[in-house]
Amino acid sequence: MMVYVSVRGRIWLQAEAANMVESVGNYVKHRRVPVIVKEGGNYITFFVPSISGESIAHAYQAILAEELKKLNEKVCPLCEKGIFLKSTNAEVYKLVTKSEPPEKTKKEHTTPEKEIEEKIVVNCGVEDLGGFLYAEKPNVKRTSSFFTGYMIPVKEALKAVSIDPQLHSRYALGTKFVAVGEGERAAGQMIYYVEVSSAVFTFAFDLDTRFIGKHTFHMDSYGKIVEGLTQNNIKNRATAALNALQRLLVEFPIGAKRTRFNPADLRWESIAIAVSNDVFTLPSSFTQDYMLRGLQKKAKVSFNTMIFGYSEEECKADKCYTTPEEAIIEALKEAKGRI
Numbered sequence: 001m002m003v004y005v006s007v008r009g010r011i012w013l014q015a016e017a018a019n020m021v022e023s024v025g026n027y028v029k030h031r032r033v034p035v036i037v038k039e040g041g042n043y044i045t046f047f048v049p050s051i052s053g054e055s056i057a058h059a060y061q062a063i064l065a066e067e068l069k070k071l072n073e074k075v076c077p078l079c080e081k082g083i084f085l086k087s088t089n090a091e092v093y094k095l096v097t098k099s100e101p102p103e104k105t106k107k108e109h110t111t112p113e114k115e116i117e118e119k120i121v122v123n124c125g126v127e128d129l130g131g132f133l134y135a136e137k138p139n140v141k142r143t144s145s146f147f148t149g150y151m152i153p154v155k156e157a158l159k160a161v162s163i164d165p166q167l168h169s170r171y172a173l174g175t176k177f178v179a180v181g182e183g184e185r186a187a188g189q190m191i192y193y194v195e196v197s198s199a200v201f202t203f204a205f206d207l208d209t210r211f212i213g214k215h216t217f218h219m220d221s222y223g224k225i226v227e228g229l230t231q232n233n234i235k236n237r238a239t240a241a242l243n244a245l246q247r248l249l250v251e252f253p254i255g256a257k258r259t260r261f262n263p264a265d266l267r268w269e270s271i272a273i274a275v276s277n278d279v280f281t282l283p284s285s286f287t288q289d290y291m292l293r294g295l296q297k298k299a300k301v302s303f304n305t306m307i308f309g310y311s312e313e314e315c316k317a318d319k320c321y322t323t324p325e326e327a328i329i330e331a332l333k334e335a336k337g338r339i
């Protein structure tokens with residue numbers, strides 16, 4: 001049985017530096033994206049702070065690796081350390097699968113794609129779920145089973161959002177480590193700037209368990225369970241994916257610089273989680289009416305869909321809870337019951 005989980009939410013992040021893109025000298029820039037909105041018949045573009053989908057995917061896969069291992073599912077030596085090279089070339093492939101790539105062996109291969117797909121999927125649950133790209137001959141690609149994207153300030157916040165560079169210094173004058181030699185000047189103070197922003201951000205994450213442990217690349221094997229995995233492995237991997245999603249939403253360990261720029265406020269303003277037996281995505285939380293639109297969509301399209309919600313304002317869902325944690329945990333309990 002497959003289960004599809006769709007999450008949309010709005011989350012407060014105050015004084016965050018979660019996704020930095022480049023440093024120019026001692027100046028570290030926050031990621032920005034253009035966002036266009038319609039106002040009074042005109043279109044206006046804003047450049048706003050954002051957090052990339054890659055950043056969210058990194059945090060999710062790091063937790064996923066841990067959850068897979070708890071259930072004794074295989075994770076490769078790189079993914080388990082948060083290094084997501086994902087079988088990108090022959091050298092990485094050897095480390096992941098503990099075998100030579102088919103093109104390097106003397107065996108006659110009519111279907112090297114099948115073998116490559118099979119070996120990687122069997123040997124690494126993170127790459128099974130999160131996809132990979134084997135960029136050798138032949139190319140073998142696996143699409144991720146989870147979907148996410150840029151977090152941007154919600155529509156009502158666009159005009160109010162700003163990014164500000166904050167001055168910091170590391171001071172070490174007076175210690176022997178910056179003692180000056182002859183003709184040298186003291187350099188005991190290092191100043192640097194970090195751009196911080198504050199906003200209510202959108203959040204989106206969808207998880208489709210349909211292809212876990214199954215071929216999706218080799219055409220003749222499409223949809224078949226890869227050799228070397230059992231139904232039990234697939235169930236474990238789906239459970240690990242849901243456990244990881246729960247931890248991601250409850251703890252929200254997304255973004256860098258969390259040791260010194262941990263957001264001053266990190267709080268779900270609202271969240272909705274739809275659990276379905278087939279593909280059902282919730283509408284974007286960029287606009288405030290997303291919970292209502294979710295219910296309206298469900299009235300027209302439903303795959304035994306159940307929407308769990310929480311809102312600091314008005315919650316619109318099949319089941320509303322008084323805390324975001326309750327909504328998240330109850331939704332994922334329902335999802336786990338369906339696999």
Ligand SMILES: [Zn+2]
Nearest residue numbers: 076079124127
């Ligand atoms: Zn891996």
